[in-house]
Amino acid sequence: MRALEPLLLLDASRASAELGEARRRAAAGSIDASARDAGRAETLWASGARASAYGYAERALDRALEAAAHAGVEDEALSRLLGERWAGRVERARAAACLPAPRSDDELADHHAELYAERLACAGRLAGALEHRTWAPDAIARARWVRWAVGLGVAALFAAFALYQIRFEPPRPQAEASAYRTVDVVQTWPPENAVDRDEMSYWHLPPGETGWLELTLSPPRDVSALRVMNAHDLHADDQNRYDRRRFDHASRAIVVRAYAGGREVAATEYELTRLRALDRDTIPLEARGVERIRIEVTSFWGAGGGLAEVEVLP
Amino acid sequence: MSAATSLRRQRNASLLVVGAVTAIFVGTASVDHGYNWDEWAIVEAARESVRAVEIVQPNHGYNGFYFLCGTLVTFAHGLDDLPAALIEIKQMPTMPFDPARYRAIHRWQLDMYRLLGSEGFKLEVRRVFLGLSALAIPLVFLTVLRLFPRRYLEAAGAAALLGLSWEIAVRARCTEVDAPQMMLVALHVYLTSVALTTTTRARTLLAMLGVGGATGLVLGCKMTGVFLVVPSVLLAWAVPTHRRASERALLVLAMFAGLGGALAFFAPETFSDPIRVLHHGFNTAEGYRSVQPGYPFYVEPPHEHFYRIQLWTFLVAPSPLVPVAAALSAISLAGFVRLWRERRRFSLLVAIYPLAVVATMSALPLLQQRNFVQLFPFVCVAFGAGLVAIRVRWPSPRVAQALLALVGAAMLFNAGWLFHAQRSVRDTTRDTILEEVRAYVSGSERDLYVSRRLHGALRETFEERFECAWPRTEEPPMRDPRLVMYYTDHIPRHWLSVRMGFVERTFAPLDQNYDWYATWKGHLEHHRVVAVSMESAEEMNVQLQAMLRCRRR
Numbered sequence: 001m002r003a004l005e006p007l008l009l010l011d012a013s014r015a016s017a018e019l020g021e022a023r024r025r026a027a028a029g030s031i032d033a034s035a036r037d038a039g040r041a042e043t044l045w046a047s048g049a050r051a052s053a054y055g056y057a058e059r060a061l062d063r064a065l066e067a068a069a070h071a072g073v074e075d076e077a078l079s080r081l082l083g084e085r086w087a088g089r090v091e092r093a094r095a096a097a098c099l100p101a102p103r104s105d106d107e108l109a110d111h112h113a114e115l116y117a118e119r120l121a122c123a124g125r126l127a128g129a130l131e132h133r134t135w136a137p138d139a140i141a142r143a144r145w146v147r148w149a150v151g152l153g154v155a156a157l158f159a160a161f162a163l164y165q166i167r168f169e170p171p172r173p174q175a176e177a178s179a180y181r182t183v184d185v186v187q188t189w190p191p192e193n194a195v196d197r198d199e200m201s202y203w204h205l206p207p208g209e210t211g212w213l214e215l216t217l218s219p220p221r222d223v224s225a226l227r228v229m230n231a232h233d234l235h236a237d238d239q240n241r242y243d244r245r246r247f248d249h250a251s252r253a254i255v256v257r258a259y260a261g262g263r264e265v266a267a268t269e270y271e272l273t274r275l276r277a278l279d280r281d282t283i284p285l286e287a288r289g290v291e292r293i294r295i296e297v298t299s300f301w302g303a304g305g306g307l308a309e310v311e312v313l314p
Numbered sequence: 315m316s317a318a319t320s321l322r323r324q325r326n327a328s329l330l331v332v333g334a335v336t337a338i339f340v341g342t343a344s345v346d347h348g349y350n351w352d353e354w355a356i357v358e359a360a361r362e363s364v365r366a367v368e369i370v371q372p373n374h375g376y377n378g379f380y381f382l383c384g385t386l387v388t389f390a391h392g393l394d395d396l397p398a399a400l401i402e403i404k405q406m407p408t409m410p411f412d413p414a415r416y417r418a419i420h421r422w423q424l425d426m427y428r429l430l431g432s433e434g435f436k437l438e439v440r441r442v443f444l445g446l447s448a449l450a451i452p453l454v455f456l457t458v459l460r461l462f463p464r465r466y467l468e469a470a471g472a473a474a475l476l477g478l479s480w481e482i483a484v485r486a487r488c489t490e491v492d493a494p495q496m497m498l499v500a501l502h503v504y505l506t507s508v509a510l511t512t513t514t515r516a517r518t519l520l521a522m523l524g525v526g527g528a529t530g531l532v533l534g535c536k537m538t539g540v541f542l543v544v545p546s547v548l549l550a551w552a553v554p555t556h557r558r559a560s561e562r563a564l565l566v567l568a569m570f571a572g573l574g575g576a577l578a579f580f581a582p583e584t585f586s587d588p589i590r591v592l593h594h595g596f597n598t599a600e601g602y603r604s605v606q607p608g609y610p611f612y613v614e615p616p617h618e619h620f621y622r623i624q625l626w627t628f629l630v631a632p633s634p635l636v637p638v639a640a641a642l643s644a645i646s647l648a649g650f651v652r653l654w655r656e657r658r659r660f661s662l663l664v665a666i667y668p669l670a671v672v673a674t675m676s677a678l679p680l681l682q683q684r685n686f687v688q689l690f691p692f693v694c695v696a697f698g699a700g701l702v703a704i705r706v707r708w709p710s711p712r713v714a715q716a717l718l719a720l721v722g723a724a725m726l727f728n729a730g731w732l733f734h735a736q737r738s739v740r741d742t743t744r745d746t747i748l749e750e751v752r753a754y755v756s757g758s759e760r761d762l763y764v765s766r767r768l769h770g771a772l773r774e775t776f777e778e779r780f781e782c783a784w785p786r787t788e789e790p791p792m793r794d795p796r797l798v799m800y801y802t803d804h805i806p807r808h809w810l811s812v813r814m815g816f817v818e819r820t821f822a823p824l825d826q827n828y829d830w831y832a833t834w835k836g837h838l839e840h841h842r843v844v845a846v847s848m849e850s851a852e853e854m855n856v857q858l859q860a861m862l863r864c865r866r867r
Contacts, residue, residue, distance in 0.1 A: 035316075042464060048510075108554075113513035117514075
């Protein structure tokens with residue numbers, strides 16, 4: 001239940017009810033005063049008025065301790081509220097009140113600066129721990145609703161994302177091909193490029209040749225269609241510094257065959273066009289328990305066959 | 315609601331805003347934005363590093379930080395081969411060291427050559443530059459917060475101004491050192507504010523070490539970083555914790571230790587090869603000095619250069635819409651005043667660098683706006699200060715709400731533009747460009763000068779609505795004409811850049827602000843269509859005799 005406290009706010013309602021309206025208001029007022037003094041201290045420090053800032057930091061801690069007293073948190077209860085370490089720090093910061101305060105910026109020594117930072121940290125910590133206790137009952141109810149709504153909303157988003165990943169993002173198929181085009185060790189157009197979800201990378205057949213691309217689905221799955229993007233030279237300017245011929249590959253007539261249990265279970269013929277925009281063709285292919293899909297390129301546009309992307313639709 | 319609760323909510327909201335802005339900045343970056351003419355330098359340097367298995371650059375085209383980003387990518391790809399390579403080297407430690415002797419290294423080199431020849435490498439390097447540049451957003455947030463404690467929303471506004479600026483986003487996604495340099499300048503500004511406001515002497519010493527490190531990193535990006543040395547040294551006299559001369563000397567020493575350490579790590583050639591580094595620096599300066607009128611980026615020094623820098627910084631960079639940019643800049647100007655009045659030491663120190671950069675660059679006839687990206691964090695910090703100034707001057711909650719609504723609307727517009735630009739880079743093709751030009755031509759009431767190639771591409775549209783003919787010696791004047799042509803129909807090096815509104819309309823993916831970088835290749839350079847006024851055409855010496863005259867029917 002402790003872990004759910006930020007959502008349930010049970011401690012806050014209990015403490016608020018125990019305090020009563022008058023003490024709750026007094027504690028809230030002290031916390032506000034502490035926050036204002038801490039803000040003044042930080043602003044003065046940033047502007048270089050460090051001795052004045054020191055005084056406000058002292059006041060901020062005093063006000064926070066005053067709030068604790070209003071909230072019924074006595075000295076021994078501080079460790080329950082803040083933990084042993086922070087309770088000790090608060091105690092030491094309070095005990096250091098006997099140190100003479102600097103009267104000018106020139107008198108402000110390193111130990112004053114450390115004490116200034118420590119007082120602000122303690123005041124902030126104490127005020128933060130007490131804040132929930134000083135909320136009015138209706139504010140607690142409202143905060144509870146808001147936190148539940150936000151928590152559930154975030155959880156729903158995560159759940160939807162996880163569900164999408166599990167249900168709608170099947171593992172990518174493995175791609176093999178009868179052949180692929182290579183110029184040298186750097187310039188190659190391998191079959192993996194057809195399933196890498198990158199519209200700007202392509203599988204190319206060697207120039208002038210027909211051939212096939214085969215996708216292995218593991219585990220086997222039901223298939224309703226293929227979504228195919230033909231190889232293209234869109235954006236070719238960006239990639240090859242104006243040698244458009246390098247990208248003059250695109251498939252034309254293709255035959256798609258699906259295999260399950262070692263035999264052909266579906267086949268369809270399709271004619272692809274040369275792309276003028278980054279469009280995909282959806283090719284119906286109904287089959288169950290498909291293990292592999294073979295796309296045979298029987299004719300091509302330009303210098304040779306090729307495909308940019310192939311997606312298997314469930 | 316109590317003041318403490320309100321403050322906590324503001325803090326949470328500001329963190330959410332900074333996170334969202336950073337996500338939008340990175341998420342809409344379109345690193346796949348096409349051809350960058352300058353990228354060969356990093357590819358070749360990485361190839362040389364792979365060949366020699368060396369990190370330090372043997373040839374200097376830029377300072378080391380730029381190359382290190384590319385080298386890091388290649389060496390990161392080689393981490394899995396490293397154990398095998400070390401084992402082989404241990405087994406066969408022959409002299410001299412010849413990488414080709416070791417199979418694991420050779421295998422890695424082949425993999426890297428393949429990577430370096432692919433688009434993938436360029437995209438990975440661009441992502442490194444983008445990621446580094448994005449750090450400027452939280453740095454601006456932290457700086458404003460450091461200067462004006464608990465002003466969370468104002469700090470988030472300053473961070474949003476930087477993170478949602480299209481101009482910054484465009485530069486950050488390119489393989490250019492300017493945007494990472496901007497981040498490092500923002501780091502320097504932040505550490506300066508830390509040194510001035512930190513509590514103890516030990517922390518001040520650490521902050522000075524950091525300031526020195528940031529100075530070294532900026533110097534490792536570009537030579538202009540040398541201007542940061544002056545404020546970094548003067549900072550030792552401005553911090554409140556160290557008053558004696560010996561203490562200040564210690565701070566200066568710490569700063570130089572940080573500077574030297576950063577240079578040694580990120581730009582080691584500064585020490586190993588100082589003559590070449592200096593040679594490159596002087597060569598670059600000479601290149602900036604020697605441009606002539608007619609060059610796309612030529613401006614008259616110093617007045618025109620100075621004027622155009624200010625134009626870009628205050629009317630272009632804050633928002634793609636000039637009135638919005640002007641309004642946001644007005645807040646920044648109020649912020650400069652606020653900073654001067656309330657944070658005098660910080661302002662004096664921090665102003666040295668931008669003033670020195672602007673003064674130096676203004677004296678040169680070559681203007682490239684990317685050199686001034688590094689000044690935008692100053693505008694953003696001032697924007698945060700300006701928001702604080704307005705809140706302090708008019709503390710009424712209504713004013714605060716109105717300010718939130720107005721700044722929020724401007725930022726939403728900027729964010730929307732980033733998404734729009736990202737979709738434009740992704741979706742624009744030859745055909746979509748021609749569709750837009752067709753709509754423009756059909757809707758235009760003007761007569762047009764049209765290039766032969768564009769006329770051929772949209773023949774039906776022109777034949778339906780215009781009468782097109784080659785120019786004759788005697789003919790009546792055209793009605794408020796415009797010139798419409800492909801960008802490559804004119805000599806690319808004659809296109810004038812760095813002029814706001816010089817081109818009336820560009821039909822191209824939003825991968826660049828072509829007003830300021832007309833010669834950028836990017837996506838679909840050969841399909842980019844431009845519509846220019848006759849004055850602009852004349853200024854560029856476009857041969858109108860070679861254009862078809864199309865009179866509206």
